Amino acid sequence: MSDIPLSAMPAPAVSAPPARRQARVPVLVVLAILWLVLMLVVAFAADLLSPFPYTALDLRNRLSPPVGMGGVWLHALGTDELGRDVLSRLITSIRMSLLIAFGATAISAVLGVTLGFLAAHFRGLVEQAVLALVDFQASMPFLILALAVLAFFGNALPLFICLLGLNGWERYARIARGLAVSAGSQGYAAAVTGLGASPWRVYGRHVLPNIASTLIVSMTLAFPEIILLESGLSFLGLGVQPPMTSLGNMVGYGREYLTRAPWILLAPSSVIVITTLSVSLLGDWLRDRLDPTLR
Amino acid sequence: MTGDETLLHAQDLVRRYTMRRGMFGRPVEVRAVDGVSLTLRRGQTLGLVGESGCGKSTTGRMVLGLEVPDSGGIAFANERMPPPGTPEWRRLRARMAMVYQDPLGALDRRLDIGTQVAEPLEIHGIGTRADRPGRVEALLRSVGLRPDQARRYPHELSGGQRQRAVLARALATSPDLLVCDEPISALDVSIQAQVMNLLSEVQQRSGVAMLFISHDLRAVRQMSHRVAVMYLGRVVEEGEPDEVLHSPAHPYAQALVSAIPHPGRRGGRIVLRGDPPNPVARPAGCAFHPRCPVAASVCAREVPALKRRPLDGRLVACHVAQGEAAPGAGLPQNAMEAA
Numbered sequence: 001m002s003d004i005p006l007s008a009m010p011a012p013a014v015s016a017p018p019a020r021r022q023a024r025v026p027v028l029v030v031l032a033i034l035w036l037v038l039m040l041v042v043a044f045a046a047d048l049l050s051p052f053p054y055t056a057l058d059l060r061n062r063l064s065p066p067v068g069m070g071g072v073w074l075h076a077l078g079t080d081e082l083g084r085d086v087l088s089r090l091i092t093s094i095r096m097s098l099l100i101a102f103g104a105t106a107i108s109a110v111l112g113v114t115l116g117f118l119a120a121h122f123r124g125l126v127e128q129a130v131l132a133l134v135d136f137q138a139s140m141p142f143l144i145l146a147l148a149v150l151a152f153f154g155n156a157l158p159l160f161i162c163l164l165g166l167n168g169w170e171r172y173a174r175i176a177r178g179l180a181v182s183a184g185s186q187g188y189a190a191a192v193t194g195l196g197a198s199p200w201r202v203y204g205r206h207v208l209p210n211i212a213s214t215l216i217v218s219m220t221l222a223f224p225e226i227i228l229l230e231s232g233l234s235f236l237g238l239g240v241q242p243p244m245t246s247l248g249n250m251v252g253y254g255r256e257y258l259t260r261a262p263w264i265l266l267a268p269s270s271v272i273v274i275t276t277l278s279v280s281l282l283g284d285w286l287r288d289r290l291d292p293t294l295r
Numbered sequence: 296m297t298g299d300e301t302l303l304h305a306q307d308l309v310r311r312y313t314m315r316r317g318m319f320g321r322p323v324e325v326r327a328v329d330g331v332s333l334t335l336r337r338g339q340t341l342g343l344v345g346e347s348g349c350g351k352s353t354t355g356r357m358v359l360g361l362e363v364p365d366s367g368g369i370a371f372a373n374e375r376m377p378p379p380g381t382p383e384w385r386r387l388r389a390r391m392a393m394v395y396q397d398p399l400g401a402l403d404r405r406l407d408i409g410t411q412v413a414e415p416l417e418i419h420g421i422g423t424r425a426d427r428p429g430r431v432e433a434l435l436r437s438v439g440l441r442p443d444q445a446r447r448y449p450h451e452l453s454g455g456q457r458q459r460a461v462l463a464r465a466l467a468t469s470p471d472l473l474v475c476d477e478p479i480s481a482l483d484v485s486i487q488a489q490v491m492n493l494l495s496e497v498q499q500r501s502g503v504a505m506l507f508i509s510h511d512l513r514a515v516r517q518m519s520h521r522v523a524v525m526y527l528g529r530v531v532e533e534g535e536p537d538e539v540l541h542s543p544a545h546p547y548a549q550a551l552v553s554a555i556p557h558p559g560r561r562g563g564r565i566v567l568r569g570d571p572p573n574p575v576a577r578p579a580g581c582a583f584h585p586r587c588p589v590a591a592s593v594c595a596r597e598v599p600a601l602k603r604r605p606l607d608g609r610l611v612a613c614h615v616a617q618g619e620a621a622p623g624a625g626l627p628q629n630a631m632e633a634a
Contacts, residue, residue, distance in 0.1 A: 191401040194361060195415045195464070196388025209405050292405055292448045 029285045032278035039275055043095040050088040051076075055243050058083035063261045078263040080254070089245050090267050096240060097247040097272075100161055101226045105219055107165025112172025113215065117203050119173070120180035130177070134170040142167050143232070150238050160239065167229060168222045175218060179211040213287040220283030224276030231272070247272050302471055302504045303335040303358060307367035310353050314575070325574045327353045329528035330367070332601075333506075335472065340498065340505040342519030342536065344512055344551070348574065350528040351508045355474045358506055359391055360384060372471070389419040392465035396477040398457035402449040408435075408460045409445025415467040434463040437500075438493060455486035459493065466497065474506045479514060491517060512555055516540045524548045527572045527582040530601055533610040544604065544611040546587050581614065589615050591623035 042049060052058075058079060065071040066078040066086070077086040119130035149163055180203065183189040188210070192202050231248020233239035240246040242253075247268040254265030310328040315321075328350040335341050335358075343351050356362040358369060360376045369376040371391070377383040392415075395401040402411060412431045416422055422430055432442040438459040449457055458478065465473060475494065479487040491514060498505060507518045515522055516536045523533040524545065532545040543549045550565040569586040578585050584594035593614050601612040614620040 187397075187400040188403040190361075191393070191395065191461075192403070192414065194359070194388065194393050195418055196385040197414070197418050198385070201418065206403050206406075210403065290405075292407075293450045 028281055032281040035274055035278045036282065039094060039098060042091055043098045046091045046095040050091040052085040052088040054084065054089045054092040054245060056084065066263045077267050080264045081257060086264060086267055089250060090271065093245045093247045093250050093268055094271060096245065097227055097230060100164060100230050101223055103161040104164035104226045105223050107162060108167060108169040108222065109172050109215065109219055111165065112169035113176045116173040116176025117180055119177045120184060121199055130173060134173050137170040146233060147238060155238065155241055164226055164229060168225065171218055172215060175214055176211060179214065180207050183207050183210065213291055216283050216287050220280045223279045227272055227276060300337045301334055302337045303371050305331065305333040305358055305369045307332055308354065308357050308364045309366045310357060310362065311365050323575050326528050326577065327574060331530055333358065333523065335504050335506060337471065337504050338498065338502040339520040340507050340518050342515035342522040343506060343508045343525060344510060344515050344522065345525035346510060349525045351525055352476050355476050355506055355508050359393055359474050360387065389468040390470050391472040392470045394461055394465055394473060394475040394478045396481050398454065398461045399449055401461050402457060404449050407446050407448055412460065412463045412467060415464060419468055421468060434467055438463045454482050455489060458482060458490050462493065469501060470503060472504050476508045480509065480511065494518065512540055512552065524551065527574060527577060529582065529612065531612045538609060544609055544616045545613045546589055547583050589622040591615060591620040593620045
């Protein structure tokens with residue numbers, strides 16, 4: 001078919017397709033991206049940015065208020081009950097919490113999507129096994145599972161991240177399985193299989209991009225959940241152990257000084273709120289952006 | 296191009312599904328396809344007609360090897376069809392392709408047309424990365440699309456253009472066999488003619504064999520070298536399109552043909568009485584006998600075989616048409632009616 005000379009066709013009135021309107025990035029999304037970039041920079045350059053080591057005590061400046069509430073520039077965000085610099089602790093906490101939240105979200109998404117695709121591809125027994133696991137996970141109170149695991153295996157950061165990664169994988173598995181089954185029984189996935197594509201190509205090249213928008217929304221919902229879960233576990237003393245610190249950890253310990261020194265708690269709380277909001281905004285925008293039919 | 300070489304032979308294909316009625320119902324067996332034999336020659340088109348649910352599409356999927364028949368066998372180019380998912384089966388995909396009823400559903404809406412047309416080339420390692428854009432351009436031109444439409448997404452094209460894109464993708468590997476499953480029924484009437492002409496053109500140019508599945512008798516007559524009429528999972532009549540669609544021998548084919556509207560014609564339409572066929576409760580004997588206007592008593596007992604009629608050598612599965620039974624007046628509660 002390739003031997004048809006290109007000049008044989010009457011030159012069609014080539015009307016170039018209308019230039020795709022470049023949608024402007026909304027202001028809020030720009031702000032969200034900036035904030036997330038800032039968070040990443042802080043996380044990666046924590047050692048360079050923090051003015052003090054996060055464990056350094058300054059006993060003469062205990063519970064010193066931040067600048068703007070009568071504090072001094074030495075401790076811009078104030079100090080806590082032991083005289084530790086809140087800014088330095090915040091920077092270390094951001095690194096720790098982002099590591100946990102991104103790591104756990106990635107683990108649960110990869111695990112869930114993989115199991116979901118396996119179930120959709122093999123059907124039969126594999127599917128039943130995956131669905132049984134999903135039901136088990138969904139019906140098990142996660143805190144109890146986490147308590148049991150941490151009690152038996154002790155607390156280590158990699159284990160903690162993996163454990164949080166187990167939280168919520170069943171949602172990805174359900175979504176991935178459902179959408180892959182419906183794509184496979186009729187439509188584009190069946191068509192590509194009919195062309196002779198390997199399962200890797202069908203799932204990696206076609207099914208995954210098509211269900212990515214749903215997965216991204218699910219991930220943006222799970223990300224704040226994991227930050228909050230980490231806060232909860234840290235608050236119970238099961239998460240990040242002192243003297244190491246995380247955002248949830250800071251909120252938990254700052255609670256005791258809520259009336260006298262609210263800045264200890266307010267600083268990490270606002271970081272949690274703004275970060276989760278930014279992730280949601282960015283995820284929403286990305287979902288629309290990645291869909292050619294919505295552009 | 297229209298050599299008599301057999302490309303595909305399907306023998307006694309049977310496909311059963313089990314279906315459960317209600318939550319506690321007993322599983323019921325549905326015979327979607329019940330002993331269909333087909334032969335396709337290189338460069339020729341076999342039209343497959345019948346009402347919805349008669350097993351046309353299932354037959355098409357089995358012929359392509361997408362579904363495994365419960366019994367019977369398929370030989371493609373004198374080799375047995377390998378089981379789905381095996382490497383041999385995957386390699387065979389380059390030699391047979393499918394054109395779908397719903398082109399929007401068959402295309403990935405996140406990839407542009409050019410990428411999707413190039414995909415069979417990538418899968419089967421045809422050509423080099425560098426010459427693929429040129430091949431895609433030639434393919435698009437050969438189905439009447441503009442090369443710049445390679446950058447369009449499926450939702451940006453019209454129905455007819457999408458079907459052309461699906462066809463370009465199917466033709467990318469220069470297959471020997473094309474199964475067209477109702478390729479025009481989702482299109483406007485004006486576009487239908489264009490797509491049919493395109494299919495004929497492609498066939499003349501590349502010598503591809505086609506299985507053209509449709510319920511549109513006129514489309515089948517225009518496209519096909521041979522026609523098979525299916526009823527409830529069986530072929531009831533097969534032959535040249537002019538014979539089958541002008542003077543059908545089987546009572547069901549007669550009713551089907553009489554349903555083609557003709558301008559200015561009044562009366563003469565055979566309206567079948569009785570329920571539409573239900574593959575779960577298949578009647579004994581000839582599956583058509585409860586609705587047949589000329590059924591005799593033997594029709595309720597014995598399944599007629601598809602064989603040559605002694606009179607003129609036409610392939611038909613009917614006791615009455617074969618002259619084995621005198622035409623009855625239909626069995627009770629059936630009648631022929633002119634409308």
